[in-house]
Amino acid sequence: MILPEIKREGERYFLSSFKLPDKLTFAGQPIPLDNWQVRERIEYEFYQFLEDQGESIILAKRTGRCFPPAEKQLADAGLPDDLKYMLLVESKCVAAAYSKAKASGPWQFIPSTGRRYRLKSDAVRDDRRNLEMSTEAAVKYLRYLKDFEQNDWFMAMASYNAGEERVRRLLKDQNITDYWKMHGPRETMRYVPRIIAAKEIYSQPEKYLGLSKKDLYMPMETETVTVNVKDSKRALASIAEEFGTYFLELKMLNPEFKKDVLPRGTYQMKVPRQTCPSRCFKQDKTP
Incomplete structure (x- = not known):
């Protein structure tokens, strides 16, 4: 595959001109980029985002509209602001997103978890699609997962994707306690690295996509x-x-x-x- 060129101010750039920093943190936790397989997994997601410039630009623009409710509710709950980047990986900030597993809405709640957090779903309405209501439920679920996984946000996010009991079984079967050493379903293996890559790119849209804050879609009044x-x-x-x-x-x-x-x-x-x-x-x- 020939990687697309990125043109800036009349000069030619290639995706390889963008490098993952030597040090990264997420939700206050350092990421072990000195571990070869960790760096490769995150770099893979990093370049996957950047390869499709059109998609990445639209994702960045949507953050102006879908991040503010998440930022407020995460701050009010005392949870890390970085968790908002899960929205990009879960649903691309699309309220009507729906998966084969019947997960629905910006935070992709499956029916059983939606019911657990009082998100109504019937023939008339599906509250999982409501950004404010589903964010409130996601905040409660993430707080629970943080406590369940002993304050490890990498493990909490993996549990959000695969289910807390499944992750716990994987850790027990493999005799490990570190998410970065865990072998699991391909989707879960990619999930956390993809969120980390999303934070790196979409927290700096000017650096990676040539977008300023005024280019983002603003919430409608x-x-x-x-x-x-x-x-x-x-x-x-x-x-x-x-x-x-x-x-x-x-x-x-x-x-x-x-x-x-x-x-x-x-x-x-x-x-x-x-x-x-x-x-x-x-x-x-x-x-």
Whole structure:
């Protein structure tokens, strides 16, 4: 494979011009890059990200929109800010991401773990797709895993991916206590190195991708409204019109709603913040 060139200011660069630093930390823990297989595993993920520049640029841009809720909730819980990079590996910051294992949402909760942390999933809605709600659940789960794995964040992240009991069995069977010496499923072997590589690249988008902060997608200004559906059902398109938006935008702001209509009930929904006259709720517009 011929690696793509990266052009900066009229000069030619190749991916090999980017080097993984000699020292890295994640969540306050040093990464043993002096171990040959550790360095190779992280470098593999590092260059995999950089090889697909278009994908990497879009991922970097999405961080401006999906990181702020995670940053706030991680800080409020006293957990490391670095854990937000899991979002890029789990779902690429896509709310509707869905896996073959039936994992759903930005944090890719499987149904059983979602239920454990009170994320509702039924025919109408899937709270695993809601960024704020799923982040709250992820924070609780990660705090539990940190305690379960004796404050080792590498092991906690591996457990998030493969399940804590499975990781514990692997450690016991291999008579080890160090994640970096563990042999396990290929996905789990790649998972932590990929998150570490994501932190290195996406914490410095200007260095690796030529992007500044102003290039990132900014969160949309929204407000939460109460929607009362009194008839047997109501179309989201009708709700969107009432609140000064359109169907696609309402769906994107509320990815947890799975259908195009809502049955009778009361719902909380995000809508664009009201700015009359360009975005004025229907009931506030002059007839």
